[in-house]
Amino acid sequence: MIKEADYFYGWDTLCYASSSDVPSYAAFVIADSYVARADGDGTTDYYPYETIKSEDISGNKETDKIIIMKFDVSAANSATIKSAKLHVYGYTENGAGAKQKIRRIVDDNWTETGITWNELPKLYKTSHKVTVHNEDYQWIEIGITDLVQSEIHKGDGILSLAIEASDGMFYMSSNEYNGGSNKAYIEIDFD
Numbered sequence: 534m535i536k537e538a539d540y541f542y543g544w545d546t547l548c549y550a551s552s553s554d555v556p557s558y559a560a561f562v563i564a565d566s567y568v569a570r571a572d573g574d575g576t577t578d579y580y581p582y583e584t585i586k587s588e589d590i591s592g593n594k595e596t597d598k599i600i601i602m603k604f605d606v607s608a609a610n611s612a613t614i615k616s617a618k619l620h621v622y623g624y625t626e627n628g629a630g631a632k633q634k635i636r637r638i639v640d641d642n643w644t645e646t647g648i649t650w651n652e653l654p655k656l657y658k659t660s661h662k663v664t665v666h667n668e669d670y671q672w673i674e675i676g677i678t679d680l681v682q683s684e685i686h687k688g689d690g691i692l693s694l695a696i697e698a699s700d701g702m703f704y705m706s707s708n709e710y711n712g713g714s715n716k717a718y719i720e721i722d723f724d
């Protein structure tokens with residue numbers, strides 16, 4: 534895992550350092566949880582689970598689960614973004630491949646202590662697809678450059694993302710796991 538201290542350069546550095554001095558910047562997750570259809574009631578809040586879950590098992594809607602995460606990427610406002618990658622630490626039980634989609638959540642007005650399936654805001658249609666194969670925990674990297682650019686140029690700098698399964702399950706460490714040692718982050722690289 535990349536240590537926060539090594540990668541957080543702060544506002545001043547981002548504004549004034551030359552690009553060669555700022556190879557990348559990490560925005561760590563500030564809230565995360567998951568929501569589940571949960572036997573049709575959809576009213577359960579899954580905070581503060583250490584493992585958060587994305588799941589869509591064919592033919593069984595009752596097991597549907599969506600991972601939700603919130604990041605503050607506003608410090609990257611004045612810089613030119615070359616690329617942005619979401620890093621998550623997780624696994625699947627389906628080595629043949631669990632297909633997942635990364636989608637922006639329209640509204641940031643949710644909290645990890647209160648969100649439920651029924652209250653989940655709408656998701657933007659645009660998505661990035663990733664197929665997970667590893668059956669043991671591992672860091673997974675997903676390119677989301679356009680999602681971050683869109684948030685910085687048109688949004689408020691707070692980026693809410695969902696991981697939604699197209700097929701199969703993906704489980705990952707939340708910010709509650711082991712003091713946050715394997716929590717998700719977005720790595721932003723600049724020109």
Ligand SMILES: [Ca+2]
Pocket residue numbers: 564565566581582645707708709
């Ligand atoms: Ca959490």
Ligand SMILES: [Ca+2]
Pocket residue numbers: 641684688689690691692693
């Ligand atoms: Ca936003």
